[in-house]
Amino acid sequence: MNDDKDLFFSRNEIQKMSKKFPTPFHIYDEKGIRQNARRLFRAFDWVKGFKNYFAVKACPNPYIMKLLKEEGCGADCSSLPELMLSERIGLPGSEIMFTSNDTPAAEFKKAFDLGAIINLDDITMIPFLEENAGIPELISFRYNPGPLRRTADVNVIGNPEESKYGLTREQLFQAYKTMKTKGSKRFGLHTMIVSNELNRNALLETANMLFDLISDLSAKLKIHFEFVNLGGGIGIPYRPEQKAVDLEALGRSIRSAYTEKIENRGLAPLKIFMENGRVMTGPFGYLVTKAIHEKHIYKEYIGVDACMANLMRPGMYKAYHHITVLGKEKEKKDHKYDIVGSLCENNDKFAIDRMLPKIEMGDFLAIHNAGAHGHAMGFNYNGKLRSAELLKRGDGTIEMIRRAETPQDYFTTLDFKGSAFKDMSS
Numbered sequence: 001m002n003d004d005k006d007l008f009f010s011r012n013e014i015q016k017m018s019k020k021f022p023t024p025f026h027i028y029d030e031k032g033i034r035q036n037a038r039r040l041f042r043a044f045d046w047v048k049g050f051k052n053y054f055a056v057k058a059c060p061n062p063y064i065m066k067l068l069k070e071e072g073c074g075a076d077c078s079s080l081p082e083l084m085l086s087e088r089i090g091l092p093g094s095e096i097m098f099t100s101n102d103t104p105a106a107e108f109k110k111a112f113d114l115g116a117i118i119n120l121d122d123i124t125m126i127p128f129l130e131e132n133a134g135i136p137e138l139i140s141f142r143y144n145p146g147p148l149r150r151t152a153d154v155n156v157i158g159n160p161e162e163s164k165y166g167l168t169r170e171q172l173f174q175a176y177k178t179m180k181t182k183g184s185k186r187f188g189l190h191t192m193i194v195s196n197e198l199n200r201n202a203l204l205e206t207a208n209m210l211f212d213l214i215s216d217l218s219a220k221l222k223i224h225f226e227f228v229n230l231g232g233g234i235g236i237p238y239r240p241e242q243k244a245v246d247l248e249a250l251g252r253s254i255r256s257a258y259t260e261k262i263e264n265r266g267l268a269p270l271k272i273f274m275e276n277g278r279v280m281t282g283p284f285g286y287l288v289t290k291a292i293h294e295k296h297i298y299k300e301y302i303g304v305d306a307c308m309a310n311l312m313r314p315g316m317y318k319a320y321h322h323i324t325v326l327g328k329e330k331e332k333k334d335h336k337y338d339i340v341g342s343l344c345e346n347n348d349k350f351a352i353d354r355m356l357p358k359i360e361m362g363d364f365l366a367i368h369n370a371g372a373h374g375h376a377m378g379f380n381y382n383g384k385l386r387s388a389e390l391l392k393r394g395d396g397t398i399e400m401i402r403r404a405e406t407p408q409d410y411f412t413t414l415d416f417k418g419s420a421f422k423d424m425s426s
């Protein structure tokens, strides 16, 4: 989806759209999201009950969640508002996974009341959950393999040993035993140790690791596991030279591991769950912005009307996001620019030393792969306001699925009637 040719809109369409919906805005492609979701489900249709619980944090918009729900996705939540969103779009508890850490009591209570699948991040969460909500019939734990998963040839982003999440292997044996004693009857196992992973073998290795662990836990504790949740983390090709994960091939390789380690050991049926966010919406969303200033100092700068508050990844992680100058897809990329926003932070740059066609003021720039962790990571620092979100429907119509924030929204939580303003209130 990095290629300039892959856009689902043209310069003319954006020009027209911008009269009604001023830039900057995020725009998503319903068709792309649906087709991709269907591909993922088809790749795992050999296992009964496969489900992707969409990681809500990637794109917490009810329209997007709703169409993913229509494609069979549940929701993976880690906060009270995310649980409420899932409830509001009509997901039943069984289709909500609550994978949270450092969890406040009220959130456990809400998840418990919704009947969501609770996935505990630590062994000390057992008494905490019991005290604040109750003991659910179905319980899951998040595994952190720590040093056991430091294989040399696998590019795991973030070393599990340094990660705050999950239980150790030894703790898991104790944790399930405790839950069994306390009355839980159904069990699941979860991990989430990779992020933006494009290497299919790393994803397969996670499945292998969990299948073996389920085999050990089942034998030792005499419990049956109902599901394994392989986590999210399937990567997307942000850079033009990168390749998307072959979902069909991933499905096939996990299938043979499943046959060997689950079916042949008599541990079936075991449902496979995932909780991908990025791969579900990332490639199908763009941040569209307009060039409004140019500046020639020690470098060449193009100032656009979006800023880091609309897409934080380049500034926060130095992440690459491909940029297309609309209408100039075929022109030579013979100009070197820093594409910047207006935030008073020098890391507010969508691209550094990027070769692009000559940009004129008023040109529209489409920043690719902004459909996950894009609008979602927005913030109000520096008085910046979040943009609108648009959805291109299957029939080609454009629908606004979230309006842009206004200064009034920014002022909503402020108090101009309190003690500090007594002298101004006559």
Ligand SMILES: *Cc1c(COP(=O)(O)O)cnc(C)c1O
Binding pocket: 055, 057, 058, 076, 099, 192, 195, 196, 231, 232, 233, 234, 275, 276, 277, 278, 279, 372
């Ligand atoms: C962020 C997150 C996900 C989704 O990760 P992606 O990289 O977007 O697929 C899934 N599960 C948990 C627990 C997460 O924190």
